[in-house]
Amino acid sequence: MTKPAEILLQLRDIQKSFGSRTVLDHVSLDIYNGEFLTLLGPSGCGKTTILRLIAGFEYPDGGEILLNGRPLSHAPPEQRPINTVFQNYALFPHMSVFDNVAFGLKMKRLGKDEIRRRVMEVLTMVRLQDYATRRPTQLSGGQQQRVALARAAVNEPALLLLDESLSALDFKLRKQMQMELKALQRRLGITFVFVTHDQEEALSMSDRVVVMREGHIEQIGTPRQIYEQPRTLYVANFVGDSNILEGRILRRLDERYVEAEVEGLVCPLLVKQPLTDGSPIKVLLRPEDLRVYELHEPHQLEFWFDGQVIERNYKGMTLESVIRLPNGKQIIASEFFDENDPDFDYTPGEKVRVGWVRNWERVMTDD
Amino acid sequence: MTEKNRLRSLSILLISVWLVLFVLIPNLMILVLSILTRDESQFYRWEYTWENYQRLFDPVYLQVFLHSLWMAVVTTLLCLLLAYPFAYFVAQAPKRWRNLLLLLVIIPFWTNSLIRTYAIKVILGTKGLLNTVLLELGLIETPLRLLYTETAVILGLTYLLLPFMILPLFAVLEKIDPNLNEAAADLGANAWKRFWRITVPLSLPGVIAGSLMVLLPALGMFYISDILGGAKNLVVGNIIKSQFLDARDWPFGSAASVTLTVVMALMLFAYYRVSRNQNRELIDR
Numbered sequence: 177m178t179k180p181a182e183i184l185l186q187l188r189d190i191q192k193s194f195g196s197r198t199v200l201d202h203v204s205l206d207i208y209n210g211e212f213l214t215l216l217g218p219s220g221c222g223k224t225t226i227l228r229l230i231a232g233f234e235y236p237d238g239g240e241i242l243l244n245g246r247p248l249s250h251a252p253p254e255q256r257p258i259n260t261v262f263q264n265y266a267l268f269p270h271m272s273v274f275d276n277v278a279f280g281l282k283m284k285r286l287g288k289d290e291i292r293r294r295v296m297e298v299l300t301m302v303r304l305q306d307y308a309t310r311r312p313t314q315l316s317g318g319q320q321q322r323v324a325l326a327r328a329a330v331n332e333p334a335l336l337l338l339d340e341s342l343s344a345l346d347f348k349l350r351k352q353m354q355m356e357l358k359a360l361q362r363r364l365g366i367t368f369v370f371v372t373h374d375q376e377e378a379l380s381m382s383d384r385v386v387v388m389r390e391g392h393i394e395q396i397g398t399p400r401q402i403y404e405q406p407r408t409l410y411v412a413n414f415v416g417d418s419n420i421l422e423g424r425i426l427r428r429l430d431e432r433y434v435e436a437e438v439e440g441l442v443c444p445l446l447v448k449q450p451l452t453d454g455s456p457i458k459v460l461l462r463p464e465d466l467r468v469y470e471l472h473e474p475h476q477l478e479f480w481f482d483g484q485v486i487e488r489n490y491k492g493m494t495l496e497s498v499i500r501l502p503n504g505k506q507i508i509a510s511e512f513f514d515e516n517d518p519d520f521d522y523t524p525g526e527k528v529r530v531g532w533v534r535n536w537e538r539v540m541t542d543d
Numbered sequence: 544m545t546e547k548n549r550l551r552s553l554s555i556l557l558i559s560v561w562l563v564l565f566v567l568i569p570n571l572m573i574l575v576l577s578i579l580t581r582d583e584s585q586f587y588r589w590e591y592t593w594e595n596y597q598r599l600f601d602p603v604y605l606q607v608f609l610h611s612l613w614m615a616v617v618t619t620l621l622c623l624l625l626a627y628p629f630a631y632f633v634a635q636a637p638k639r640w641r642n643l644l645l646l647l648v649i650i651p652f653w654t655n656s657l658i659r660t661y662a663i664k665v666i667l668g669t670k671g672l673l674n675t676v677l678l679e680l681g682l683i684e685t686p687l688r689l690l691y692t693e694t695a696v697i698l699g700l701t702y703l704l705l706p707f708m709i710l711p712l713f714a715v716l717e718k719i720d721p722n723l724n725e726a727a728a729d730l731g732a733n734a735w736k737r738f739w740r741i742t743v744p745l746s747l748p749g750v751i752a753g754s755l756m757v758l759l760p761a762l763g764m765f766y767i768s769d770i771l772g773g774a775k776n777l778v779v780g781n782i783i784k785s786q787f788l789d790a791r792d793w794p795f796g797s798a799a800s801v802t803l804t805v806v807m808a809l810m811l812f813a814y815y816r817v818s819r820n821q822n823r824e825l826i827d828r
C-alpha cells in the first residue's frame with residue numbers, strides 16, 4: 177500500500193479532561209487522505225473521545241483540530257463534513273431504512289430524485305435494497321450495522337468515523353463485515369478512522385494503526401511495523417502474542433551486534449542502540465520466530481536452549497507448544513504443520529532444542 | 544415454594560375482591576340504573592327504557608357537552624404547551640436535579656385540590672389578589688371580571704391537570720437515546736430540525752398519553768366549574784352531578800355517566816392501538 181501524502185485531518189497537541197481526569201494527554205496525529213486508519217487500545221484509553229472530538233460532539237481543552245489545514249475550532253457536528261457510524265448504530269427507530277439513509281441528504285436539501293437515486297445506490301452497495309421500507313427494528317444486527325454504514329457513507333463525507341462498529345457481531349459476520357468494509361472503503365475512496373480494541377482486526381484492515389495507552393499515542397505505523405518493530409514493550413505485548421526474554425548485555429562485538437546473556441544463554445544480538453555493557457535488556461520474540469527441533473533432528477541453529485515441551489495446543493494450521501527453558505522460564509512457539517512430516521508433533525515432557533533465526537529478535541530496553 | 548404460592552394466591556384474591564367490590568359492582572349498578580325509569584319517591588323504578596340515552600341528545604345537553612369538550616381541548620393544548628418545554632428541560636437536566644424538579648411538580652398534590660381551587664378563586668376575584676395588584680400598578684382602571692368566566696375554568700383545569708401532562712412527557716423524553724440526537728447532528732441537522740424530526744416524533748406516545756390524562760378528567764371535574772365557572776360554564780361532570788344531587792334523576796345521571804365512560808374507553812383503546820406499535824419499536828431497539 178502506497179501511503180497517500182496529503183494530510184486530511186490534523187490533531188495538534190490535543191488535551192481533554194473530564195473533571196479532574198485527563199483523558200487525552202497532548203495527542204498529535206495526522207490522518208492522510210484516503211487511508212484506513214485504526215485506533216487501537218484497551219478500554220478507557222481515549223479512543224472514543226478522539227472520535228467525538230473529530231466529530232464535534234466534544235471540544236478539546238487545548239490544542240487544535242485542522243481539516244484540510246483549516247481549524248475546525250468550535251464548528252458544531254452538523255457543520256463538519258464528517259460522519260460517524262455509532263457503536264450502537266443509533267438508527268432512528270421511527271423511520272424506515274430508506275428515511276434513515278436519506279436523512280443526511282434531506283438535511284442538505286437535495287432534490288427528491290437525487291436523494292432516491294443516491295439512497296438506493298448505497299443500499300444496493302450494502303445489499304439492503306430490498307429492505308428499504310423496513311423499520312430498523314425489523315433487521316438483524318448485521319443488517320442494522322450496514323444501514324448505519326450506509327446512512328453515514330451516502331453523504332460522501334471527507335472522513336468517516338467508525339466506533340467499534342463490528343464488536344457487537346458474531347465471529348463469522350464480523351469477518352464478513354471486515355471484508356465488506358474494506359471493499360467499501362476502496363470503492364468510495366473515503367478516509368476511514370476505525371476504532372477497535374481487537375488487535376487482529378486492526379492489523380488485518382488498516383493502512384496504519386495508532387496504538388494508544390492511557391490517553392497518549394504509543395506508536396503509529398503500518399500493521400507490519402507495529403507487529404515486527406514495536407517501539408515499546410507495551411505495544412509488543414498488546415499487538416500479537418509475544419515472548420519477552422530477560423537479558424543483559426555482556427560486550428559489544430561490532431557496530432551492529434553485541435554479545436548478551438539471555439535467560440542464561442550467551443548469544444549474539446542485533447543491537448543498534450548505544451547501550452553500555454551490563455545494561456538490562458528485553459528480547460522480543462514472536463511465537464512464529466522460534467524454531468523447535470527434536471534432539472535427533474538436524475538443525476541450522478547457531479545457538480539454542482535445551483528446553484522441555486510441557487504443553488502443546490492444536491490450532492488448526494499451526495501447532496503451538498509451551499516450552500520450559502532450563503532456568504524455568506516458559507515460552508510459546510508456533511509452527512506450521514509440515515506436509516512432508518505427517519508425524520510432526522511433540523509429546524509433553526519431550527526434550528527439544530529451541531532457538532531463533534539470527535536477527536529476527538527485537539531488543540528493547542525497559543520502558 | 545408453596546408458602547410463596549399461597550401468598551400470591553391470597554394477594555390475587557384480595558385484589559380481585561377489592562376490584563369487584565369497588566369497581567365492578569358500582570359500575571354495573573350504574574349501567575343497570577341507566578336503563579331504568581325515574582321515580583319521584585324511590586329514585587328509580589324497575590321499568591326498562593332507552594329514554595335516558597335518547598335524552599342525552601337533547602340540544603341543551605349536547606351544547607353543554609360541546610362547550611365542555613371545547614374547554615377540555617383548550618386546557619389540553621395549554622397543558623401541552625406548558626408541560627413540553629418543562630418536561631424537556633427536566634429530561635436534559637443532570638440526574639440528581641431531575642428528581643428534585645419532579646418533586647416540585649408533585650408537591651402541590653399534597654394539598655387538597657378543592658382548597659387549591661378556592662385559592663385560585665381568591666386570586667381571580669373582583670377584589671382578589673390579581674385585580675388589586677393590577678389596580679395598584681395602574682395597569683387597569685376598573686377591576687377585571689375574571690371569575691365565573693370560561694377563562695377561569697380553563698385556568699383552573701390547566702393548573703390542576705398540568706402534572707398529568709408533565710409526567711408522561713417526561714417519561715418518554717427521558718428514554719430517548721441521546722445518541723439519536725448526536726446521530727442527527729452528525730448528519731447535518733441543526734437543533735431546530737433535531738427537535739422536530741427526532742425528539743417530537745419519538746415523544747408522541749407521551750403526548751397522547753398526557754393529552755388523554757388531561758382531556759378526560761377535564762370533562763368531569765365539576766367542582767372546578769362550580770367554584771370558578773358560574774352557571775354558564777358547565778362541564779359534563781356537572782350534568783351528572785346535578786342529576787344525582789339536585790334533579791334526583793338517577794337513571795339519567797347514570798346514562799350520562801355511562802356515555803362519558805364509554806367515550807373515554809374508546810379514546811383509551813385508540814391510544815392503546817397506536818402506542819402499541821410505537822412502543823414495540825422502542826422496546827425492540
Ligand SMILES: Nc1ncnc2c1ncn2[C@@H]1O[C@H](COP(=O)(O)OP(=O)(O)OP(=O)(O)O)[C@@H](O)[C@H]1O
Nearest residue numbers: 194195199217218219220221222223224225226373
Ligand atoms: N462524558 C464523560 N464524562 C466523564 N468521563 C468520561 C466521559 N467520556 C469518557 N470519559 C472517560 O474517559 C476515558 C476514556 O474514555 P473513552 O470512551 O474515550 O475510552 P475508549 O478508549 O473508547 O474505551 P472503550 O474501548 O471502552 O470504548 C474513560 O476513562 C472514561 O471513563
Ligand SMILES: [Mg+2]
Nearest residue numbers: 223224225339
Ligand atoms: Mg469507546
